[in-house]
C-alpha cells in the first residue's frame with residue numbers, strides 16, 4: 001500500500017541547503033529520502049528529523065552515476081510506494097582559473113551537477129504517478145546568470161541546469177510533473193566555508209538590497225514553495241533566492 005503521505009528524495013541532504021530542505025519538508029508532513037554520499041551525514045539529517053517528530057530514512061548513494069540515482073529513487077519508491085518530489089541539490093565544486101582546469105575536475109563536477117541530473121529526471125519521471133504527477137526542483141545558482149573569475153565550469157553547469165529545467169518542464173508538463181529551479185546567492189554552508197572571509201561577507205551584504213547574507217533556511221523555503229501545491233501553476237521557472245543582489249546595480 002502506498003503511503004498516504006507525500007514522499008520526496010533530496011540529493012546531497014547530509015549538509016547545508018539539502019539538510020535544511022529535508023527538515024522543512026518533514027515538518028510539512030512529507031516523508032523524506034535523505035540522500036548523501038556519506039553515510040554519517042545522511043544519518044545525522046535523519047536523526048534530527050526523527051527527533052523533531054518527522055519521517056525520514058537514509059538513502060546512501062552516489063548520485064553522480066545513472067545506477068546511483070536510479071537506486072536512490074527506487075529506495076524511496078520501495079519505502080513509501082510512491083514518489084511525489086525530487087530535489088536535485090547535490091554538487092561537488094572546485095573553482096579554478098582557466099589555465100588550471102583539469103579534466104578530472106570537469107568530469108567530477110559535470111557528473112554530480114549536470115549529467116547526474118539528467119538521469120535523475122529520467123528516473124523520477126518514470127517513477128511519478130501519471131495522474132497525480134509530481135514536482136522536481138533543481139538547485140541552480142546565481143552563478144548561472146552572472147559570474148566571477150575561476151567559475152568557468154561551475155557557471156557553465158548551473159546555466160545548463162536552468163536550460164534543463166525548462167526543457168524538462170515542457171516535456172513533462174502534460175503529465176502534471178512540474179520542474180523548476182532555485183538560484184541561491186552565496187549562502188554560508190559546509191561547502192562554502194573555505195571560500196568565505198569577513199571582508200567578502202561585508203562586501204556582499206553591502207551589495208544586497210535586503211542587507212544580509214542568506215541562510216540555508218531561506219533557500220529551503222524557496223525550494224519548499226516550488227515543491228508544494230502553493231506553486232501549482234508554476235513550471236519551467238528559475239526562482240532567484242538572493243536578497244535582491246541579482247537585480248541591483250552595484
Ligand SMILES: NC(=O)c1ccc[n+]([C@@H]2O[C@H](COP(=O)([O-])OP(=O)(O)OC[C@H]3O[C@@H](n4cnc5c(N)ncnc54)[C@H](O)[C@@H]3O)[C@@H](O)[C@H]2O)c1
Pocket residue numbers: 011012013014015016017018035036037038041061062063064088089090091092093112139140141142183184185186187188189190191192
Ligand atoms: N552554498 C551556497 O553558497 C550555494 C550558492 C548557490 C548554489 N548552491 C548550490 O546548492 C547546492 C547545495 O550546496 P551546499 O552549499 O548546501 O552544499 P554542501 O557542500 O554543504 O553539501 C552538499 C552535500 O552533497 C553531498 N554530495 C556531494 N556529492 C554527492 C554525490 N555524488 N552523491 C550524493 N551526495 C553528494 C555532500 O556529501 C554534501 O553532504 C549545490 O547544488 C550548490 O551548487 C549553493
